[in-house]
Amino acid sequence: MIGTGISVNSITARRRHPLARVAVLALALGLLGGGYALAAPNGSTADAAIASGKADDVAQGKSLFVAHCASCHGMNAEGTKKAPTLIGVGAAAVDFQVSSGRMPAADAGPQAPRKPRPEWATDVVINQLAAYVQSLGGGPTVPSAEQVDPAKGDPAKGGELFRANCIQCHNFVGAGGALTYGKYAPSLNPATPTEIYEAMVTGPQAMPVFNDSTITPEQKRDMIAYITHVRSQVDPGGSGLGRIGPVTEGLVAWIAGISLLVLASIWITAKKRRAA
Amino acid sequence: MNAPPKAIAGVSTFVDDRIGAGNFLKRNLRKIFPDHWSFLLGEIALYSFVILLLTGTFLTFWFKPSMSEVPYTGSYAPLYGVHMSEAYASALHISFDVRGGLLMRQIHHWAALLFVAGMTVHMLRIFFTGAYRKPRELNWIIGILLLSLALIEGLTGYSLPDDLLSGAGLRITQGVAQSIPIVGTYVSFFLFGGEYPGHDIIPRFYTLHILLIPGILLALISAHMILMWVQKHTQMPGKNRTEKNVVGAPFYPAFMIKSGAFFLFTFGVIALLGAFAQINPIWLFGPYTPADISAGSQPDWYMGFLEGALRLMPAWEINFLGHTVTLSVLIPALVPLGIVMTGLALYPFLEQWVTGDRREHHVCDRPRNNPHRTSIGIAGITFYGILWLLGANDEISANFHIDLYTTTWFGRIAVFVGPAIAYWITYRMCIGLQRKDAEVLSHGVESGVIKRMPNGQYIEVHTPPAEDIAEHIRGKKEIPVLTSAEDGEGIPPKGARSALGRLRAKMSEAYGTDRVPLTDGHHEEAHEEEHAGVGGGDRKELH
Numbered sequence: 001m002i003g004t005g006i007s008v009n010s011i012t013a014r015r016r017h018p019l020a021r022v023a024v025l026a027l028a029l030g031l032l033g034g035g036y037a038l039a040a041p042n043g044s045t046a047d048a049a050i051a052s053g054k055a056d057d058v059a060q061g062k063s064l065f066v067a068h069c070a071s072c073h074g075m076n077a078e079g080t081k082k083a084p085t086l087i088g089v090g091a092a093a094v095d096f097q098v099s100s101g102r103m104p105a106a107d108a109g110p111q112a113p114r115k116p117r118p119e120w121a122t123d124v125v126i127n128q129l130a131a132y133v134q135s136l137g138g139g140p141t142v143p144s145a146e147q148v149d150p151a152k153g154d155p156a157k158g159g160e161l162f163r164a165n166c167i168q169c170h171n172f173v174g175a176g177g178a179l180t181y182g183k184y185a186p187s188l189n190p191a192t193p194t195e196i197y198e199a200m201v202t203g204p205q206a207m208p209v210f211n212d213s214t215i216t217p218e219q220k221r222d223m224i225a226y227i228t229h230v231r232s233q234v235d236p237g238g239s240g241l242g243r244i245g246p247v248t249e250g251l252v253a254w255i256a257g258i259s260l261l262v263l264a265s266i267w268i269t270a271k272k273r274r275a276a
Numbered sequence: 277m278n279a280p281p282k283a284i285a286g287v288s289t290f291v292d293d294r295i296g297a298g299n300f301l302k303r304n305l306r307k308i309f310p311d312h313w314s315f316l317l318g319e320i321a322l323y324s325f326v327i328l329l330l331t332g333t334f335l336t337f338w339f340k341p342s343m344s345e346v347p348y349t350g351s352y353a354p355l356y357g358v359h360m361s362e363a364y365a366s367a368l369h370i371s372f373d374v375r376g377g378l379l380m381r382q383i384h385h386w387a388a389l390l391f392v393a394g395m396t397v398h399m400l401r402i403f404f405t406g407a408y409r410k411p412r413e414l415n416w417i418i419g420i421l422l423l424s425l426a427l428i429e430g431l432t433g434y435s436l437p438d439d440l441l442s443g444a445g446l447r448i449t450q451g452v453a454q455s456i457p458i459v460g461t462y463v464s465f466f467l468f469g470g471e472y473p474g475h476d477i478i479p480r481f482y483t484l485h486i487l488l489i490p491g492i493l494l495a496l497i498s499a500h501m502i503l504m505w506v507q508k509h510t511q512m513p514g515k516n517r518t519e520k521n522v523v524g525a526p527f528y529p530a531f532m533i534k535s536g537a538f539f540l541f542t543f544g545v546i547a548l549l550g551a552f553a554q555i556n557p558i559w560l561f562g563p564y565t566p567a568d569i570s571a572g573s574q575p576d577w578y579m580g581f582l583e584g585a586l587r588l589m590p591a592w593e594i595n596f597l598g599h600t601v602t603l604s605v606l607i608p609a610l611v612p613l614g615i616v617m618t619g620l621a622l623y624p625f626l627e628q629w630v631t632g633d634r635r636e637h638h639v640c641d642r643p644r645n646n647p648h649r650t651s652i653g654i655a656g657i658t659f660y661g662i663l664w665l666l667g668a669n670d671e672i673s674a675n676f677h678i679d680l681y682t683t684t685w686f687g688r689i690a691v692f693v694g695p696a697i698a699y700w701i702t703y704r705m706c707i708g709l710q711r712k713d714a715e716v717l718s719h720g721v722e723s724g725v726i727k728r729m730p731n732g733q734y735i736e737v738h739t740p741p742a743e744d745i746a747e748h749i750r751g752k753k754e755i756p757v758l759t760s761a762e763d764g765e766g767i768p769p770k771g772a773r774s775a776l777g778r779l780r781a782k783m784s785e786a787y788g789t790d791r792v793p794l795t796d797g798h799h800e801e802a803h804e805e806e807h808a809g810v811g812g813g814d815r816k817e818l819h
Contacts (some may be wrong), residue, residue, distance in 0.1 A: 110679075155354040163440065163562045167570040172440065173560050176678045177571025178673035185571065229354055230560065236372070237382050237554030245441060245570075247668045249555050250577030253389035256553075257545055258320070258397060261390075264541040265316035268534050 061132025064125060068104055077136055084110070089202065090139020091130035096198035097132055098126045100191065102205075110182035112204050114190060140201040148193035153225025161219055162226050165210065173230055173243045179206055189231050193224045277464050309531040310511035310524035316403045316538055320394030324541040325386045326499065331384040332486065338374050340366040341482035342435065343475040348731055352559050360438075360563035363478045363520045367437035367558055374794050383550035388433060390546060391424050392578040398425060403623070403653050405640035407693040408511045411631070413624045415503040420621045427578055432485040434576055437556075438478055443564030444474065444573040448586070455605035466747055473566060493719075513751020515744055519638045581660050584667035585612045588687045612663055621654065631782050632758045644713070647706030648787045655695035662691045710792035713749045716741050717794055755788035 017023075066075065072083035079085030086093070097103035101115040130142065146152065152157075163172070171177045174188030183206045188196065197220055203209035215223070241248040282289070292298040311317075342362040348355045350365070351372045370377035401421060402408050408416035431449065435442045450472050454460040469476030508522050517523045525531050549555075561570065575583050585608030592603040627649065628634070644649040665672070666687035673680040720738035727737050740746070760772040760781030772781040 094761075132713075156356050156358050159354050159562060160358060163565075163568045163570075168570050171572045172562065172570040175572070176674055178670040180680050182677070182679040184674050184677075226354055233354075235554045235557065237378055237557060238552040240554050240557070243557070243560065243659070244576040244671055245673045246556075246571050246576050246580075247572070249385075249553075250389065250580065252549065252553055253386065253393055253577060257386070257390045257549060258393050260545045261320050261394070261542060262313070262317070264751065265319075265538060266313040267539055268316065268541075269311050269313040271534075 023091035030079060045057040047217070057128045057131035058135045059132075061128035061130070061135075065110040065127050065132050068120075069129070072105070077133060086133050086136065088139045091134040091142050091161060091202065092198040092257075093202040094133045095126055095142045096202055096204055098129060099123075100195055111184065114186060140198070143194060143197045143201075143217075147221060148197045148224055149221065150193055150225040150228040153218075153221040153223070155222070155226040157219070157239065158222030158226030159230075161215065161223050165215070169207075171244060174227055175243050181213045188227055193228060196224050255261050289395060295653075304505075305526070305528040307505070307527045308508075308522045308524045309527055310509055310517075310522055312512050314405075315509065316535075317394065318398035319535065319538050320542055321391050321398055322394075322497065322501075322537045323547065323641075324391035324394055325385040325493070326539075327543060327546055328384060328391060329490065331380045331387065332490075334380045335370060335377075335384060336486060338366055338370045338377065339363070339436070339482075341479045342445040342583040343438065343473075343478050355559065355562070361478065363436060363438040364563045366556070367439070371559060379550055382553075382555050383546055385555045387546050388430055389577060390542075392430060395419075395423050395426060396578075399620070400653070402659070403620075404643040404650060405510070405512075406637065406646060406649065407640055408628070409509055409637040410624075410628070411636055412415075412503075412510075412745050415500060415623055417621055418496050418500050418503070420617060422493065422500065424617055425493055425496070429485060429489045429493065430576055430578055432489065434579075435481050436478060437558045438484060438564050439558040440561040440564050440568055440570060441556075441573055442470035442561075443473070443566070444569055445575055445579075446477065446564075447566070448583075452609040453604050455602040455609065457520045457599060457601050457606070472811060473564075502620070508638065510638055513639050513642065513748055513753075515747040517639060517747075517751070519636065522638070574668060574671070574675075577664070580667035581612060581616075581663040582609065582667070584663035584665065584669070584687065585609075587669055588663070588666055588684060588691065590688075612659075616656065616660060623652075627787075630758075630780060630787050631756050632784065633756045635756075638762040639751060639753070641753070642748075644709040647703050647710070647791075651699040651702040655699040658694045659691060660696050662687060666691075690729070707791060710752075713752070714792055714794050717746060717749055723786050750794065752794060754790055755789035756784075758784040760785070 021177070026088040029177065032047050065073075065077065069077070069086075073086050074080050074083075075106060079087075094103075097112075098121050099117065101117045102112040103123075105112040106115065106117065133139075134141065166174070169177055169179065169185035170188055171185075176187035179185060191199070199207060200210040200220055200223075201212070210220075235243075241252060279285070288298070340362045344362050345359050346362050346365050348358050348360055348365050348368065350356075350368050352368055355368065367381075370381055372378070389416075398680070402416065402419070431445065435446050435449075450464055450468065453464040453467055456463055464472065467477070467480075468474045469480070490794045492608050509524075511517050511522055511524065514523070525534075574580065586605070589604045589608045592607075594601050594603060641649075643653075666683065669683040669687065671678065672678060673683055719738045723737045725737040727735050729735060741749070758771065760768055760778070762768050768778075771777050
């Protein structure tokens, strides 16, 4: 098996060790076995763990899970009354929820808001947690850097998909919008391309899943290209007023426009002709 | 003495001999206009309209009112190659590829918002000061027509760029047309030239937006101004101001300069908004397809109260003899608009009916001096305002983290309770302000001088109010009350015998009775001795 406690550093330090040959042999066998496990049609949980991370990541992830997640999601991620099961949600869901700070949840509101990550939730730790959850029942994996590279997408095509699938909740530029019972579609502005992709494949909270047969990975990349292009675009018409449409425009017309003109009319009529 | 130069005299004589304008100008240039800041509010609308005409003409040079489908090939990259209507493509062309086009579009849109907002504040000023009373009822009706037409003008203009947001408005318009019982479907097919959205609506709205409605607006605005000129402007009560004179500055030069400066102010504010605040960013909305809709789809502010009504309405639908009557659209589309517009149009006549007041009025009321009118106005504003606010309930919910349905239920209750509360509060405030007026007249104003009495008591010396303030307060005019008192033989007067007549008499009494006469400042006997002014010398009347 790959990575049976033998890291690259220890190999470097001990390659002249008498047991080095045994270690190399074990590594080769591990690679072979791992390759077979990847190619093998029956996906056992152990195989899934291999697909997304190393077995020691899984072990590490389990202890992290027990420390930070199990109080709500159950000791074996089987779910409790407070929180759903995580078996089968995949590494992508873990990466999305923890990297955006939504998990661990702060309180039991209608929806977990985006917030700064806890200090312990480094990228490495998230990978380990994700590997553990992935090992439980598979599910969508974290996309590669290439899959979410906005430069490789077509924003015009993505825009059409975005308008057809996303804006009814997230607003036309992804500024977010209200849903029922205190839920909401969050703003897409702080989301990384990876998080946007993961949200589409996992359907967090109130969001539906847009799997790869509904929207292909290339189309997802196009959408990411559109979202990141539009949100980074400098508003050509001046201040964007929050980009939420006519509500702020109306407020500005009354609060800035009418107030200024009323002040002007007061000023003009207050000017009297000096007595001759 | 100041003979004009020959060059000017020659031309002006030539023109005068043929047109005879000299006499007209001589008579009218010295026309007196009273001075009060609120009298300039209508000019916000007037000057915005001028700016709308100018910028609108600029936009017509490039705008193509066509719904034929074309691929976009302009310079806005995120839409490159996307199929869209020619109207939308040309609006994008104006925004990105015509020099100054985006600025003109933004100035046009801001001017439109300020046009209706200016009309609204002007209308409120007229209402609260009672300037709609005889002989100005017709001009008031013209004003209401102008406001209604401005809403339609705004709706058609909002729809023209054929972006996703304007399409949402168009869809609601069609829904409203369809909700009309029996003829709804026919109206919709007639309006859209077939199935929604079809290819006719943009060209049709274009003709309405740039030709028919502006033409009527222009004609009505001219009539509005001519009537104002002929009937003379109302004035606020004050020294030497009567129903028979106008105190103020002549049109030329004083008022003309002020008015001209105010045009520049209006233009300046609109130009600043157009330059620095982005409005209607159609490129962000994308082209309209009936299948797409965005969160946060809102109309421009003046349609917000209708949007709010639609959002508050429960999903009521009845089936009558095989016809579906969609009350959930019909009621919010017609009832609030009907209450607001019909109520405004009829108010002068209702008030006349209640008070029996047939006098001419050229001096404005201060809002506090007609407490019921003011309270009705504020109740109306509250009704409108709650509907308007709830038109944005999704943005309120999303940005202030309030549950969406909580906002809906708040609105459903507040739209009925709010006006009643507002009425009561306003009424009490008016009465309070009237008491203050009466007190100022009879007790004077605080002088800031504290005096110690021989008996050790401290009092603040009051001085009589300044003359202009006192005259302003004394301008209060009684509201007539219809008499319903029975004559010597126990028979009520002719008009007050029927049930309606009795109601009218009762309303008249409530509406017109002066609860705080100006001589009523002596309600607190203990302060009697505060009367004398600072300069009053020794207070001989001390007891």
